[in-house]
Amino acid sequence: MEKLNILEIEERLTHLVDWEYYDDALHTDFEFDNFKDCMSAMNRIAFECEALNHHPEWTNIYNTLQITLTTHDAGGVTDLDFQLATIINKIVEVEEIDEEE
Incomplete structure (x- = not known):
């Protein structure tokens, strides 16, 4: 997996x-x-991480979750990080919908 350049990341x-x-x-x-x-x-995120074999750096303090994604083998951000970030956003959206019901 190749590291993305800054223009690719910003896009x-x-x-x-x-x-x-x-x-x-x-x-x-x-x-x-x-x-x-x-x-x-x-x-829920953990199951997706295992499926992708890509794992976040994260911390949880009570109701707050902080997530950092990078591909250590590539020395920075790769397509895999964006794939996982997209999945995480979908999971969190589902969580928010479940809470409103």
């Missing part, structure tokens, strides 16, 4: 809501209503 970020690029990685954070909802999202 792809225009299609990816709530993510930023700095320190050779994609970054975001999500706030949930409570710890249970945050952990539920993390578990």
